[in-house]
Structure formats: C-alpha cells, structure tokens
Amino acid sequence: YAADFVTAEDGTGIAHEAPAFGADDWELSKKYNLPFIQHVSMDGTFKPEVKDFAGEDLSPRAKNIPEEVREVDLSVAKYLEAKGLLFSKEKYLHSYPHCWRCDTPLLNYATSSCFVKIEAQKAALLENAQPINWSPEHIKRGRWGKWLEGGRDWSISRQRFWASVIPIWRCEKCKSVRVFGSAAELEEVSGKKIDDLHKHIVDEISFSCCLPAEASAQAGECDGMMKRIPDVLDTWFDSGSMPYGQAHYPFENKDRFDKAFPAQFIAEGQDQTRAWFYYLHVIASSIFGKSAFENVIVNGIVLVEDGKKMSKKLQNYPDPMGVIEKYGADALRLYLLSSPVVGAENLNFSEKQVNEWKGVLTRLENVLSFYNLYRGDASIHAPNDTSEHVLDRWIIARLNQLHGDVTEAMNAYDLARATRPFALFVDDLSTWYLRRSRDRMKDGEMPAFATTLFVLRELSKTIAPFAPFIAEHLWQELKREGDAESVHLESWTKLASENVFSKIPILSYITKYRDSNVLVEMQTVREIVSKALEARDSAKIKVRQPLSKLTVDSKRLAEEYARIIQDEVNVKEVVFGDTFHLETTITEELREEGMVRDLIREIQAYRKEQGLKPGALASYQVPDTYSKEFIERNRSEIEKTTNTSLHLLTPES
Numbered sequence: 001y002a003a004d005f006v007t008a009e010d011g012t013g014i015a016h017e018a019p020a021f022g023a024d025d026w027e028l029s030k031k032y033n034l035p036f037i038q039h040v041s042m043d044g045t046f047k048p049e050v051k052d053f054a055g056e057d058l059s060p061r062a063k064n065i066p067e068e069v070r071e072v073d074l075s076v077a078k079y080l081e082a083k084g085l086l087f088s089k090e091k092y093l094h095s096y097p098h099c100w101r102c103d104t105p106l107l108n109y110a111t112s113s114c115f116v117k118i119e120a121q122k123a124a125l126l127e128n129a130q131p132i133n134w135s136p137e138h139i140k141r142g143r144w145g146k147w148l149e150g151g152r153d154w155s156i157s158r159q160r161f162w163a164s165v166i167p168i169w170r171c172e173k174c175k176s177v178r179v180f181g182s183a184a185e186l187e188e189v190s191g192k193k194i195d196d197l198h199k200h201i202v203d204e205i206s207f208s209c210c211l212p213a214e215a216s217a218q219a220g221e222c223d224g225m226m227k228r229i230p231d232v233l234d235t236w237f238d239s240g241s242m243p244y245g246q247a248h249y250p251f252e253n254k255d256r257f258d259k260a261f262p263a264q265f266i267a268e269g270q271d272q273t274r275a276w277f278y279y280l281h282v283i284a285s286s287i288f289g290k291s292a293f294e295n296v297i298v299n300g301i302v303l304v305e306d307g308k309k310m311s312k313k314l315q316n317y318p319d320p321m322g323v324i325e326k327y328g329a330d331a332l333r334l335y336l337l338s339s340p341v342v343g344a345e346n347l348n349f350s351e352k353q354v355n356e357w358k359g360v361l362t363r364l365e366n367v368l369s370f371y372n373l374y375r376g377d378a379s380i381h382a383p384n385d386t387s388e389h390v391l392d393r394w395i396i397a398r399l400n401q402l403h404g405d406v407t408e409a410m411n412a413y414d415l416a417r418a419t420r421p422f423a424l425f426v427d428d429l430s431t432w433y434l435r436r437s438r439d440r441m442k443d444g445e446m447p448a449f450a451t452t453l454f455v456l457r458e459l460s461k462t463i464a465p466f467a468p469f470i471a472e473h474l475w476q477e478l479k480r481e482g483d484a485e486s487v488h489l490e491s492w493t494k495l496a497s498e499n500v501f502s503k504i505p506i507l508s509y510i511t512k513y514r515d516s517n518v519l520v521e522m523q524t525v526r527e528i529v530s531k532a533l534e535a536r537d538s539a540k541i542k543v544r545q546p547l548s549k550l551t552v553d554s555k556r557l558a559e560e561y562a563r564i565i566q567d568e569v570n571v572k573e574v575v576f577g578d579t580f581h582l583e584t585t586i587t588e589e590l591r592e593e594g595m596v597r598d599l600i601r602e603i604q605a606y607r608k609e610q611g612l613k614p615g616a617l618a619s620y621q622v623p624d625t626y627s628k629e630f631i632e633r634n635r636s637e638i639e640k641t642t643n644t645s646l647h648l649l650t651p652e653s
Contacts, residue, residue: 019037023108116154116282121286147274158231172224208223209224209226240276243280298343298344300343338419360426373614405417418466529564532565599622624648
C-alpha cells in the first residue's frame, strides 16, 4: 500500500503498520481495511495472546547498554534469531514521544472515545469568531483562523484517574445511556448523597435501567444496571468551561454571569490559539451560539538573552525576585509591556533594557523631588492647566498627547504601543520642561508649580495600569483633600481636550488645546537648538561660553520661542533668515561672561558637595585662577545667583 507519510529519504521506503498505535496507521487501515491488532495493554505490557512474551513490560531499558534500547526489543530479536527468522539486527536512532513533564516514554494507543462534533458546526464556529478582536491582529486569520478552519471532531475521553468524570451512565444490558447535568440530578436518580465527584467515588454509583419516573413507559423492557463509563474528561474541557465553573452557572449567579459573558478581555500565550482560546470558543459557540470572549491579547515566550529557552534544570536565567530587587517591579513591568512579547513574538530577556526603564523611573522621581524641594506650602497652588507660559502650555499639550496615544492603544488592546510613549514623555518632562523651568520654580512662580503638580497627578493616573508602584508613590505625595485614597481607585482621566486630537505629519497627535501650534513650534525649537549645539561642538566651544548671534533658516517664531533658543544655545540674539549660521567670534566681553558662568557652576557644585539646601547662606573661597578685578566687576551677580558670599585667596591666606 502507498502512503505519503513513508519516504525513502527518511528510511527504507517500507514501513510496517500498527493501526492500533498510530494516527497515520489508523487512517491507512480505514482506507485499505487493514486488520486491527492491539497486542499491548494500556499498562504497557503484552497481552496474553502474545504467548511467547505475555506480560512482558515494554518500558524498561536494556541493562548495561548506554543507548535507550528497550529490554523487550532485545528479547524479540533473540527469539527471531533462535527461530532462524532474523534477517538483520542494527541500532537505529529515531524520535519518540516523551512526557514533557517527567520525560517518560509515551504509548500511542487507539481507544474508543466520546467526541464533540466540530466539523458539523464548523460554519457557526467560524461565523461566531468574526467579531473577536485580536492583538496582534494577524493571529485572527493566522494561527487562530487556520486552526479553526482545520478543526476536527474533538475527542474528550481520557483513560486516567485525575480529571473530571464524564457524567454518562450506560446500561450494561441494553446499552442505553443517560447524561447527567448536575450532582443533584444524579442524587435523585441513584438515591445516594453526592458530596465527592472523584472518579473512584462516582464509579461506585449504579442504578436500575428502568427508572422509577419512567416505569410505566419502560416496564418490562430492561432490568439491567446502569454504570458510569470509565473515562474522564480531557482537561481542556474543564479549561474551556471556566466561565461557567467560576460562577457555578447555571445553578446560581445567573444575573452576574449574564452581565459578564462574554468576557471583554482575556490574554494567554500564542500556543493557546489551539488550546484554551480554541476550547473556550468551541464550548461557548456550541451552547450559546457566540464566542466566550470579545478581545484577546496573545503573548510570546520570554527566552534567555542568547535565545535559548529558560530551564529550571539548567538555571540559565536570572532570579525573578533578584531582578525585582535590583531594578524594581515597575521597571520589569514596563520593559515587558513595551516589548514584542506582548505582541505574540518571543523576547530575549535583557537586564540592560530593564535598567533603561529603571532610568526612566529615576528621572520621574527626580522631577517629583525637585518639585517637593521648592514647592513650599503646596496648599497655596492648586493643580491646574491654565497657565499662559509657553513651557506650561507645551507640557500640558504633551500630557494630552500622551493620554490620547495611551487611550487609543489601550482601546485597541495594543499594550506595547500604549507603554512606549511613557519613556519619551518622562524624558520631555525632565530634560526639557523641568530643566527649562528650574529658575521659574526657584523664583517662586506659581504657574510653574501649579502646572507641574497638575502634570504629575494626571501622569500618575495614566501610568497606573503599567507601573502601579511609582503611580501610587506619586499619588500619595501629591493627593489633596477630597481625592481617592489610592490612585488605583481613580477613574481613567478624560482631559478637557481629549476628544479634539487631529493627525499631523510630524507627531502622532496634536491637541487643539487653546494653542494648536505649541507642539509643532516647540518641536521646531528643539530641532534648531540641537543643530546649533552640534555647531558649537564642531567649533569646540562649550555651552557656558556666550556667543553673539545665531541665524536660523526657519520661519519666524514668536518671541517666547526665540527666547528659549537664546537660552539653550547661549547666544545674545536669534535672527531668522535664509541660512543657518552660528557666530563663533568671542569678544573679551563675551569671554568674561563665560568665566562668570564657569565660576557660578563651580560654586553650585561646591554647595551640592556641602549638602546645602536652596536659600541657605554660604561662603566660598575663590581660587587664584580668577583675578581680583574680575571678581569685583562680577561679585554682585555671582553672589545673588548662588546665594554665596565670595572670598578671595590671598598670598597670606
């Protein structure tokens, strides 16, 4: 007989068939009506009919042989040789199924089974799967869709002990069957109290085939006894029944179940497309004519950094609790949520990238610390987003942008797209907004404090699902009277401008929050600053050294933006023209201004080393690299800026 699963490339091209022990062999036997011979029992021993080897166990390995050769194989070979029937004997290495948990060789075995009809309801299964939203989307018509299209009738019988019993009783005489839907129903029929549904208990329950309630209709037809069929359920039937089991439906909680079914959202690994996701769908579609879930996120597998599988045996991965202790649970969460693993792709775990997210959280902590350092009595400034200052308008617009991006991605169940914007926002908040607003806060400008407070509070709500610990820390530091006790008791924020986002080419979103150009204009400012600082670097001129003029090839920006460019690039004038040019000529006056900035920086570093708080008075001995004349010309500015009195080093001192 010809069979497409036998090839000369993988062997001799000839194979013996054992329909009782292989799926391909079984299909071939049905096609050609081959004999069905099952000479091995389910305990792995030869049946009595195999007279010369009756009772021999197939599992023990041969003694004193390093290769995995079974003892019974040697016995059969010796038997054939003694009978003069052995043509050739050689060792042949081939694959063989083993238990994934204990590595025990498995026995393929043809047996009778109960089935759930899949092919008969295939059209309905496919139709009911259409409304499901998958993340990533390709799973819907890929791994999941293809598996659903090729679904076969589902064998739900298993011959083992630990599993849910199949609630079917069969008459030993007439072979009629009775399916029970509850323990109470079985109690009523059998007259026995049912408080344990384990196999060894339920198997002892039997009753007359002629039931009392049906005696008039069946009298005299059968006097046999009904006993439970010995099989137990495929455990995936239990998993697929989870929505009903957890609610003890339909026996109670019907209202609660009806409100919660189908589930709005579930998540599991990509291997579950042919397991849990599939069986949930099959059972729900069979019973209710709809799927058990509306949205599903499919994740991949976390591998070792070199791409190998994580192994408890090999201990080839970092201790999870050690990672959390070193980097924090939030950093680990943000790393995983922003990675391809939440998009059904595998991830090579990298502690370096966890550490990068720790850096993001550290910058956020620093923003909070700076705010707390200068805020004074926080009760005098309420959080608000109404400041007219360009930096305040910009960070509020960025907050709206962040919230819009995260909300849209979460509505699409795209966790990576929802998580990644936090890193850029915290960087903008720390290295652009706060750095540009430090002097405003030091000078006690209330709009800067009110805006920072507003942003941190709203950020704590937005980041809470992703980084719950830093979110709660922010909230506890900044909550006010009337606020929820925990940020996790707050509702998802709807900012005033949340519904007025519009697409633009440069950024993913822009809010029309009072100033539709603030994000675009500030982006232009930052690009100009970056280009100018590159020009400084090329000329080897440090940023603390003031220069006279920067000419930029850009449309004219408002004065408030031009001042930011001036401060960032440290130039006296910004001119908008047709070319880009940084004037690098340094006059004596400019050189002295640069020296003033150098000395101010030295004093501030000294104050930090001494642990001095802002506002605390101090004194500083100026090194003799600065002349007396220079100090006297600039003493007032330096002492006012640093809150530090200057003392010159003299030869006598």
